Amino acid sequence: MLTSDQAGEIFDRIKKLSTADEAEVLFSGGRFALTRFANNTIHQNVAEENHVVSVRTVFGGRTARASTNQFDSDSLREVVRAAENLAKVQHPDPDLLRMQPKLPAARTGVSAPHQRFLPDISRRPPALRPSSGRRA
Amino acid sequence: MRQVAKWALDMAARRGASYAGARIVAQRSRALATKNGKVGSASDAESVGMSVRVIADGAWGFAASAELDRGSVEATAAHAVEIARASARVKQHDVRLAPEKAVVAEWATPYRIDPFSVSVDENIALLLKIDAELRSVAGITLAETNLNFNREEQWFLSSEGADIHQTKLSTGAGYAAYAFAGNEIQKRSYPNSYGGQWQNKGYELIDELKLVENARRIAEEAVALHGADQCPEGKFDLILDSSQLGLQIHESIGHPIELDRVLGMEANFAGTSFLTLDKLRTLRYGSDLVNVVADARQEHGPGLGTFGFDDEGVPAQCTPIITSGLFTGYLSSRETAHTIGENRSGGTLRAEGWNRLPMIRMTNISLLPAEKPLSLEQLIAATDHGILMQTNRSWSIDDKRYNFQFGCEIGWEIKNGKRARMVKNPSYSGITTEFWNSLDAICSRDEWTLWGTPNCGKGQPQQVMGTGHGAAPARFRGIKVGSAYKSG
Numbered sequence: 001m002l003t004s005d006q007a008g009e010i011f012d013r014i015k016k017l018s019t020a021d022e023a024e025v026l027f028s029g030g031r032f033a034l035t036r037f038a039n040n041t042i043h044q045n046v047a048e049e050n051h052v053v054s055v056r057t058v059f060g061g062r063t064a065r066a067s068t069n070q071f072d073s074d075s076l077r078e079v080v081r082a083a084e085n086l087a088k089v090q091h092p093d094p095d096l097l098r099m100q101p102k103l104p105a106a107r108t109g110v111s112a113p114h115q116r117f118l119p120d121i122s123r124r125p126p127a128l129r130p131s132s133g134r135r136a
Numbered sequence: 137m138r139q140v141a142k143w144a145l146d147m148a149a150r151r152g153a154s155y156a157g158a159r160i161v162a163q164r165s166r167a168l169a170t171k172n173g174k175v176g177s178a179s180d181a182e183s184v185g186m187s188v189r190v191i192a193d194g195a196w197g198f199a200a201s202a203e204l205d206r207g208s209v210e211a212t213a214a215h216a217v218e219i220a221r222a223s224a225r226v227k228q229h230d231v232r233l234a235p236e237k238a239v240v241a242e243w244a245t246p247y248r249i250d251p252f253s254v255s256v257d258e259n260i261a262l263l264l265k266i267d268a269e270l271r272s273v274a275g276i277t278l279a280e281t282n283l284n285f286n287r288e289e290q291w292f293l294s295s296e297g298a299d300i301h302q303t304k305l306s307t308g309a310g311y312a313a314y315a316f317a318g319n320e321i322q323k324r325s326y327p328n329s330y331g332g333q334w335q336n337k338g339y340e341l342i343d344e345l346k347l348v349e350n351a352r353r354i355a356e357e358a359v360a361l362h363g364a365d366q367c368p369e370g371k372f373d374l375i376l377d378s379s380q381l382g383l384q385i386h387e388s389i390g391h392p393i394e395l396d397r398v399l400g401m402e403a404n405f406a407g408t409s410f411l412t413l414d415k416l417r418t419l420r421y422g423s424d425l426v427n428v429v430a431d432a433r434q435e436h437g438p439g440l441g442t443f444g445f446d447d448e449g450v451p452a453q454c455t456p457i458i459t460s461g462l463f464t465g466y467l468s469s470r471e472t473a474h475t476i477g478e479n480r481s482g483g484t485l486r487a488e489g490w491n492r493l494p495m496i497r498m499t500n501i502s503l504l505p506a507e508k509p510l511s512l513e514q515l516i517a518a519t520d521h522g523i524l525m526q527t528n529r530s531w532s533i534d535d536k537r538y539n540f541q542f543g544c545e546i547g548w549e550i551k552n553g554k555r556a557r558m559v560k561n562p563s564y565s566g567i568t569t570e571f572w573n574s575l576d577a578i579c580s581r582d583e584w585t586l587w588g589t590p591n592c593g594k595g596q597p598q599q600v601m602g603t604g605h606g607a608a609p610a611r612f613r614g615i616k617v618g619s620a621y622k623s624g
Contacts, residue, residue: 038401042223046198047215048491066180069202082180089260091174
């Protein structure tokens, strides 16, 4: 799972790569699992782990987004370049609001009384947990 | 990437999987759109990852991850086996796969111009030129245009020895002109509604579509519809243009022949099918003129359902679905082929991306054209009294794919072999088998187009897939027309 520190480090790298007036990075993803039953049997039982960064850049009221799920240097450079190229062909939006100043991160999640209903999808043995090594 | 797949296959085997297939997919997409002279949206996306689909203890397991380092890949494969073993605890019977010869192959969409090599500036300039042409017609109040490009590179390796590298490229483009007047909206789209025309081609498709050249005519038709009479109600001979017929095929033939629907495996999302197994080779689906195939081969054309191999390594095939009116085939997979007495999959299993389980999807489901030359104008000339309908506006079909109603953007009343008048808000309804049995004429190859439907949704989580539908204009006798939209 992507940690807050890792997300912060990715954001810093994107900020350095960007030449835009403003840049915003939206992180989404996590672990997902689904089981479907039909004809009294499981016909689909799947799990997925994925994280996506969506980069929004702004040049004088012109804004656009690009996204990737790869966080190596080349992929981050490419996603910033794409977001900037797309922003530059936009027409300026006079109603576009400036990005928010730095605020303490708000945390959301499942309230304590509901925690017991969550599936335990982190139950994998430690030996099977993903390492943080390089991608092939 | 092959090494990544091998890590997954080795781990699945070590954990006891009797079958494993690993797919590594790299997708890139670009979507550009304009709205009334401004760039409406512009986005680029890239997604890379791998999935492992295994059989262990006779049941399926599936896991996917965007992490491609060895530890993550092996963990994902082990997780897939763990999931399969959990599924096996409530299985009714073991999964049985139809045999398939494992192949080592390379396949790529043929194209002339890589759409990603064309600058965003050039693309936006084209869209804004179309936009200006549409809005130069008085009465047009909204103009929308779009360009879309997708590239998907996939490596598929299986424990049976398959090793397939496949690259698919698709291009889509279209626009719509809206005219608001009083309390009514009229709309015309080109070359088709809901995103235009899409094919597995490069940027050369954009030139072929003659987008700018048709913009003024389309805008003028949208405005003229406000002055047109309401489509009459009653039973008429109905001529459908090839794009509307493409959607009619999609909804009333393509979906009901999906064998997972027939077997009840997709019942909770968009229903099942009226085509129960007893109807194979016994049901008169249509008239003698109706010949429909599911053809994923390149020689069928550059459809969105064209590929070299499906997502379990089965080569592209042509399956006769309706043969001289008789229902002769379903869309099948290696798991489902035996349920219809086949010893080989029809090769239709596809996934939206690396992180989705492949499922039975339409390939190119096409109505074959007539062999005897017949143009649309000749078909109109041979019709005493009827309605010609063009370009889909709305669709509705029940969860057995049997009762349907479609609305189109524009209609023409035909009298004595001539287009007598334009009519607005045309619609028709029917019952699938009655409708296809009423077909009495199809135009020939010159009028045949392989349309792309880029937005076919199925499954949970929903997967959006591109499908192809070849059709030439055709005539249907005695169809209920004109009850969907009321004026005033």
